[in-house]
Amino acid sequence: MRRLALTATVLVATCCSYLAVGASPAHAYTGYNPLTDPKNTTIVDNWLRDLDHPPAPASAYTQAETITGWDAAYEAAGTFPDLLTAAAPIVTGTVGLYTGWKIGTPLGNWLYTKIVGDTTVGPTIPALYWTPSKCGTSTSKTDWNGGNSLIQGTGTVQSCTVGGSAILAEGFSLVLNSVDTFCAASTTHCSGNSLAEGGHAITITGANATEAAGTVKACPSTAQIAPCTLVYTSGSTGTTRCSTDGTSVAAGACFVVLRSRAAMLSAVQIQPSTSTEYAGATNTNNTSYSSPSTVNDNAGAETCVGNNACNASGNCALDPTSTYCSDSGTHATGPWAPIYLPQPLPGETVPQYIERLRARTWLGGITLLEDPMSYPSGSPAMQLNPQQITKLQVGTTAATLYDPLTGEPRTWPTTPPQLKYADTDLTITEVPDTFVPEGGGGGGLHFPTVSFGCQFPFGFICWAQDITGWFNVSPAAPDFDFTIPDQTVAGHTFHVGSHYDVNLNVMDSYMSVWRTILSVVIWIGGLYYLAVKLLGFHPGGDPGEALDDGLDLDGGGV
Amino acid sequence: MGWFASWLLSGIVTLVQTILDALATAASAILSLLPAMPSLPSLPTPFITAESWVAWFFPVGTVVDVLATVLTLWVIWFVAAIGLKWARIIGSNA
Numbered sequence: 001m002r003r004l005a006l007t008a009t010v011l012v013a014t015c016c017s018y019l020a021v022g023a024s025p026a027h028a029y030t031g032y033n034p035l036t037d038p039k040n041t042t043i044v045d046n047w048l049r050d051l052d053h054p055p056a057p058a059s060a061y062t063q064a065e066t067i068t069g070w071d072a073a074y075e076a077a078g079t080f081p082d083l084l085t086a087a088a089p090i091v092t093g094t095v096g097l098y099t100g101w102k103i104g105t106p107l108g109n110w111l112y113t114k115i116v117g118d119t120t121v122g123p124t125i126p127a128l129y130w131t132p133s134k135c136g137t138s139t140s141k142t143d144w145n146g147g148n149s150l151i152q153g154t155g156t157v158q159s160c161t162v163g164g165s166a167i168l169a170e171g172f173s174l175v176l177n178s179v180d181t182f183c184a185a186s187t188t189h190c191s192g193n194s195l196a197e198g199g200h201a202i203t204i205t206g207a208n209a210t211e212a213a214g215t216v217k218a219c220p221s222t223a224q225i226a227p228c229t230l231v232y233t234s235g236s237t238g239t240t241r242c243s244t245d246g247t248s249v250a251a252g253a254c255f256v257v258l259r260s261r262a263a264m265l266s267a268v269q270i271q272p273s274t275s276t277e278y279a280g281a282t283n284t285n286n287t288s289y290s291s292p293s294t295v296n297d298n299a300g301a302e303t304c305v306g307n308n309a310c311n312a313s314g315n316c317a318l319d320p321t322s323t324y325c326s327d328s329g330t331h332a333t334g335p336w337a338p339i340y341l342p343q344p345l346p347g348e349t350v351p352q353y354i355e356r357l358r359a360r361t362w363l364g365g366i367t368l369l370e371d372p373m374s375y376p377s378g379s380p381a382m383q384l385n386p387q388q389i390t391k392l393q394v395g396t397t398a399a400t401l402y403d404p405l406t407g408e409p410r411t412w413p414t415t416p417p418q419l420k421y422a423d424t425d426l427t428i429t430e431v432p433d434t435f436v437p438e439g440g441g442g443g444g445l446h447f448p449t450v451s452f453g454c455q456f457p458f459g460f461i462c463w464a465q466d467i468t469g470w471f472n473v474s475p476a477a478p479d480f481d482f483t484i485p486d487q488t489v490a491g492h493t494f495h496v497g498s499h500y501d502v503n504l505n506v507m508d509s510y511m512s513v514w515r516t517i518l519s520v521v522i523w524i525g526g527l528y529y530l531a532v533k534l535l536g537f538h539p540g541g542d543p544g545e546a547l548d549d550g551l552d553l554d555g556g557g558v
Numbered sequence: 559m560g561w562f563a564s565w566l567l568s569g570i571v572t573l574v575q576t577i578l579d580a581l582a583t584a585a586s587a588i589l590s591l592l593p594a595m596p597s598l599p600s601l602p603t604p605f606i607t608a609e610s611w612v613a614w615f616f617p618v619g620t621v622v623d624v625l626a627t628v629l630t631l632w633v634i635w636f637v638a639a640i641g642l643k644w645a646r647i648i649g650s651n652a
Contacts, residue, residue, distance in 0.1 A: 436575060
């Protein structure tokens with residue numbers, strides 16, 4: 001029987017392996033290229049998982065779950081179609097760079113990607129500049145269209161700001177009206193990082209930028225531009241110069257600052273955040289992004305897109321279960337229905353009361369105040385236990401549960417304070433933890449807790465807990481991620497290299513049932529063992545012996 | 559009179575509570591003098607991964623839970639058996 005089970009297990013595992021391999025060669029979580037793989041559902045699924053169950057705080061993410069640099073940028077681009085066709089991120093301004101993308105996923109959830117920590121700004125950046133002969137002395141959008149142009153979004157030619165600059169991330173495209181002119185023929189404008197390497201070549205037609213099919217241009221690796229430290233001043237009268245050779249860039253001209261790969265690696269991060277943080281975003285286009293507030297700030301209008309049900313003037317939240325839009329751009333509405341505060345139940349504590357409100361998707365903040373408990377001695381209020389509620393307040397509207405003068409319970413108001421929005425704050429006044437209820441209040445004596453800690457000899461208990469905890473792991477489907485390298489035989493290379501991800505998670509639902517059945521059997525076995533050993537429980541005995549007795553195989557029987 | 563009884567009872571409760579708190583504080587102070595046990599090393603990540611894979615096939619955690627439960631009930635039974643035996647002896651002599 002055991003051999004049969006083992007064989008079955010091996011067969012199942014083998015079948016699963018073939019199924020998984022045959023289903024789809026894996027997409028590595030890192031090194032993902034949106035240009036060749038724009039719809040990586042695995043990555044999207046991972047992000048959805050994070051959005052649905054975000055670890056908190058962010059430090060809870062493991063290193064494997066936190067991706068930075070180009071992998072993050074690629075994912076950002078790959079999960080937002082506009083980035084594929086728009087060759088972003090080009091961001092105006094060189095100081096205080098903080099940009100990102102709000103990424104729409106197929107299921108309507110959102111995540112944020114941002115560029116942070118780009119400290120390599122200012123005059124020390126090796127720059128690639130556009131001289132007036134390239135982009136024109138005029139800063140008007142029209143003139144840029146006639147020459148070389150940057151684009152910021154689909155069909156949008158970014159205007160040149162006086163004395164401004166643009167940051168072009170390696171791997172993304174520099175948009176020109178003639179790629180050959182810039183990248184191939186004019187090597188003086190290429191850097192070792194290859195402006196268009198890995199990016200799209202995009203041509204300008206009139207006022208619109210369109211992608212030229214199949215014209216991905218890479219700069220020749222030998223094409224170098226001399227390191228040029230850009231010194232510039234803002235304003236139309238400023239003079240921009242390269243410090244190394246003194247080449248003048250006309251005042252008011254636009255130029256491109258080319259980040260090295262190393263610089264961008266430290267600058268681009270994907271950081272999933274809480275929905276509260278997302279809600280503070282002030283725009284949803286994928287090329288510019290204002291930092292969301294880390295507090296409960298829903299101010300600022302934003303244009304809602306995708307499956308988000310917000311109105312055009314509303315704030316967009318990211319979690320569908322708590323989606324809310326602005327009411328005149330200031331507060332959350334949407335699926336949230338205003339509720340009046342329910343009356344605390346007898347003996348209900350603050351945590352229990354809060355849990356009741358949270359269950360109704362209330363997201364607001366809580367301010368806890370301690371009641372001075374200056375009620376008359378012997379009054380019902382003085383018989384309350386710690387953490388019981390004595391007052392609830394929303395804004396200026398309060399519901400006082402006990403009369404401050406008499407300590408007698410008050411009637412719950414017919415119009416109690418209202419949580420008008422999902423993020424409306426609530427102030428709760430509670431009985432202090434140190435308060436000892438008066439006799440007869442049900443509190444009486446309480447026995448203080450003495451912690452034995454993990455010190456000798458009690459540490460052995462901690463060890464036992466730790467060791468048992470080692471085995472208390474969540475089941476995970478075996479996942480084998482491997483690559484078959486190319487094979488060279490007799491000087492001939494056979495290109496068999498493929499990347500596979502053998503993941504048995506296709507059997508998750510079945511294995512869950514299997515484990516449940518096993519668990520039930522194990523529990524029954526354990527309890528049966530106890531019953532036999534401790535209570536002397538002995539059922540019918542060995543059925544085999546009964547059969548022998550019945551047949552009387554030892555002779556004299558049937 | 560009722561007020562006085564309440565006041566007196568509250569005082570007694572406070573006194574007893576203070577004594578209990580003092581005993582707990584003293585016990586905590588004594589416990590803090592005990593030497594600390596070295597903590598167990600953390601498991602290497604590959605081992606944890608392998609554990610989760612094994613747990614996918616077989617409910618290892620359930621086995622541990624069952625063993626812990628059996629052991630605990632067994633110990634409780636032995637302790638209770640002492641009292642039960644005494645009760646039986648006393649009952650048989652009565």
